[in-house]
Amino acid sequence: xxxxxxxxxxxxxxxxxxxxxxxxxxxxxxxxxxxxxxxxxxxxxxxxxxxxxxxxxxxxxxxxxxxxxxxxxxxxxxxxxxxxxxxxxxxxxxxxxxxxxxxxxxxxxxxxxxxxxxxxxxxxxxxxxxxxxxxxxxxxxxxxxxxxxxxxxxxxxxxxxxxxxxxxxxxxxxxxxxxxxxxxxxxxxxxxxxxxxxxxxxxxxxxxxxxxxxxxxxxxxxxxxxxxxxxxxxxxxxxxxxxxxxxxxxxxxxxxxxxxxxxxxxxxxxxxxxxxxxxxxxxxxxxxxxxxxxxxxxxxxxxxxxxxxxxxx
Numbered sequence: 320x321x322x323x324x325x326x327x328x329x330x331x332x333x334x335x336x337x338x339x340x341x342x343x344x345x346x347x348x349x350x351x352x353x354x355x356x357x358x359x360x361x362x363x364x365x366x367x368x369x370x371x372x373x374x375x376x377x378x379x380x381x382x383x384x385x386x387x388x389x390x391x392x393x394x395x396x397x398x399x400x401x402x403x404x405x406x407x408x409x410x411x412x413x414x415x416x417x418x419x420x421x422x423x424x425x426x427x428x429x430x431x432x433x434x435x436x437x438x439x440x441x442x443x444x445x446x447x448x449x450x451x452x453x454x455x456x457x458x459x460x461x462x463x464x465x466x467x468x469x470x471x472x473x474x475x476x477x478x479x480x481x482x483x484x485x486x487x488x489x490x491x492x493x494x495x496x497x498x499x500x501x502x503x504x505x506x507x508x509x510x511x512x513x514x515x516x517x518x519x520x521x522x523x524x525x526x527x528x529x530x531x532x533x534x535x536x537x538x539x540x541x542x543x544x545x546x547x548x549x550x551x552x553x554x555x556x557x558x559x560x561x562x563x564x565x566x567x568x569x570x571x572x573x574x575x576x577x578x579x580x581x582x583x584x585x586x587x588x589x590x591x592x593x594x595x596x597x598x599x600x601x602x603x604x605x606x607x608x609x610x611x612x613x614x615x616x617x618x619x620x621x622x623x624x625x626x627x628x629x630x631x632x
Contacts, residue, residue, distance in 0.1 A: 321488060323356045324384035324409075326425075327376060328402070331390040332369050334474050335419060338388065341481035341497055348496040349489060357384070361401045369393045379405045383412040386484070391420035391473065395443065398428040406431060410467065419462075419480055420473035427451040435465040440473025459616070478503060520566040520573060526551040527565050530558070534574055538581055538601040542574050574601075579615045582608060586624045593620050 325339060342354040360366045363378030369392065379401070387409040406429035409416055418426040423439040424447060426432045433453040438444070444458030457463060462471035462480045471480040478501065486494035522528045530551045534542050547570055548558035562570050582600040585591055593605050602608035605620070612620050 320352055321354050321386060322384045323354055324359045324382075324387045324413075325356055325390065326359045326387065326402075326405070327366050327368075327374070327390040328360060328392070328396055329367050330369050330392050330394075330396060331366065332393050332420075335388075335390040335422075335477055337475065338419065338477040338481040341478055341485065341501065344497045344500045345485050345489065345493060348493055348500065353489065357382075361399060361405070384409070385414050386417065387413045387415075388417040388419065389422035389425045391422045391440075391477075395421055395424050395446070398425055403429045413467075415467045415469055415484075417469040417471075417480060417484075419471040419477040423447060423470045424450075426468065426470065427454050431468060432470075435468055436463050437465065437468070437470040438463045438472055439470060442473070457617075475503075520568065522562075522565045524561070524565060526553065527562055530562070530570075531573070531577075535577055535581075538574075538578055539599060540601065542601065544570050575611050576615060578602060578608075579611055582612075582620065583616070583623055586620055593624070596620075 323339075323342060325335075327335075339356050342356055346352055346354055358374060358376045359379055360376040361379060363376055365373040366376050367373050387406075389406070402425065406416070406426060410431050416426065416431065418424075418437075418439075420440045421443055423432065423437050424443070427437070427447060427450070432451065434455070436455045436457055437447070438457050438460040439447050441458055444456055447454065448456040448458075460472065461476050462469065462483060464483075469480060469484070471477055482494045482498055485497055520531060522531060530547045533550045534547060540546065544555045544559055547562075548555040551558050551561075553561065559570060562568075562573070566573060568576070578600045582596050582602070585596045585599070586593070589596075591599075593608070597603065597605045597608040600608070602611060609619050612618060612623070616623075
């Protein structure tokens with residue numbers, strides 16, 4: 320049986336319990352108690368959540384766990400010396416540590432993320448990097464595994480993290496079954512973006528939005544500045560200036576990001592050959608797509624496909 324110690328603190332955010340639900344459903348799917356979860360806190364007893372209700376916990380003590388997960392809060396909470404000590408002890412005694420969302424700050428404060436790759440909720444990624452410069456923060460990732468240390472983005476990304484653990488422990492089919500019972504897609508790949516390119520660009524005018532919508536629908540086209548400018552009813556020069564002013568990116572860079580996003584979804588969710596995906600998303604050939612992937616997300620298409628468990632549940 321896999322024992323899990325789930326650490327909470329006053330003001331913890333209850334969304335973190337979705338990971339516990341995934342382990343609960345895994346037990347049902349497997350027809351046996353494969354996971355045993357214990358709620359922990361430094362002092363034990365009743366601990367108030369950010370929603371106001373309290374939950375019963377056990378004090379840290381000397382018990383060891385296969386996996387130790389640290390809950391997140393709606394803000395960055397101070398890390399006590401006792402919690403730091405428990406994190407460091409757990410790194411030695413447990414098979415893996417996990418810090419979903421702002422739980423990454425607990426791991427970072429304890430020093431276990433020094434020199435490691437990590438992620439967190441996109442809203443706190445810059446703060447994590449600024450406060451802990453020795454951590455290799457990758458802000459646009461759903462989850463990251465670096466040795467025995469697992470971190471994830473915020474909110475529902477803890478489900479992806481838990482499903483990845485279940486897949487590692489009990490195989491792909493069990494993880495798929497759990498995902499279906501949770502009514503979610505099978506886990507997103509760790510390298511998948513936390514947010515879409517269109518949401519990130521956020522143009523202010525209808526003309527630029529129309530050009531972006533057109534680009535997304537016509538990725539196989541050349542999508543030159545002249546073509547996009549015509550959709551926006553602007554001259555190419557006016558369009559380029561307005562586009563860059565509103566989105567912070569050149570039209571060419573934005574189109575490349577849209578193509579990478581579309582290609583990544585196909586890599587993760589379909590079995591199409593890479594050459595076909597490159598053509599369908601406007602890269603023309605796999606080498607151009609590979610270079611764009613490396614520039615944009617730091618991974619080659621083959622790596623994204625391997626990490627994505629591309630078959631449908």
